[in-house]
Amino acid sequence: MADAKERKILVAVDEGLESMYALSWSLHNLISQTSNDTIILIYAKPPRTVYTSPDGYLFSPDMLASIDKCRNDLASSIIEKAKKMCREQGDNEVKVEVIIETGDPRDVICQAADKIHADVLVMGSHGYGLIKR
Numbered sequence: 132m133a134d135a136k137e138r139k140i141l142v143a144v145d146e147g148l149e150s151m152y153a154l155s156w157s158l159h160n161l162i163s164q165t166s167n168d169t170i171i172l173i174y175a176k177p178p179r180t181v182y183t184s185p186d187g188y189l190f191s192p193d194m195l196a197s198i199d200k201c202r203n204d205l206a207s208s209i210i211e212k213a214k215k216m217c218r219e220q221g222d223n224e225v226k227v228e229v230i231i232e233t234g235d236p237r238d239v240i241c242q243a244a245d246k247i248h249a250d251v252l253v254m255g256s257h258g259y260g261l262i263k264r
Contacts, residue, residue, distance in 0.1 A: 137167035141249035143240050144172050144213045146205070149255025154213055157253045158220045169226040171247065172213045174206050175239035176231065206231050 142157050144150045154172075162168055179198065210229055217227045230247075232239045244252050 137169065138250040139169055139171055139247055140251045140253065141171045141173055141240070141244050141247065142213075143236070143252075143254040144174055144209055145236070145255075146209060147255060151213070151216065151255075153253050153255040154216055155220060157251075158217060158225065161251060161253075162221060162225055169228055170217055171228045171230060171243075171249070172210060172217075173230040173232070173240060173243050174209055175236035176202055176206050176233045178233055178235070 138161075140157060140161055142150075142154050144154060154170075157170065162170070179195070179202070210231065214227055214229075217225050230243050232243065240252070240254070243249070
């Protein structure tokens, strides 16, 4: 029997429970023992907002560095949680890759799906109910 085609399954993850549910669903419903699939986790860091006060004062470089560190730590934490889920719930040695980009999640996810030629895109419902979805 010929080897199964390797699919690229792009799964968008964020802080929400919905994205982790979507990842879990992917692991249970899209990946099989005989697959050569790769789960590609994508996290979109929101762009840094530039704050100014009425007198035009911007945050100091130290403050901006601290904000960036927090944003990077959050991204790492979310990706590690998702990778752990892949290890624990995957039926076999699931291949996992990671993409972390900065920007509007709608743009980041669509651009990545196009760039890597994703075969499947899985996203959570963002907490929307059935009607709003």
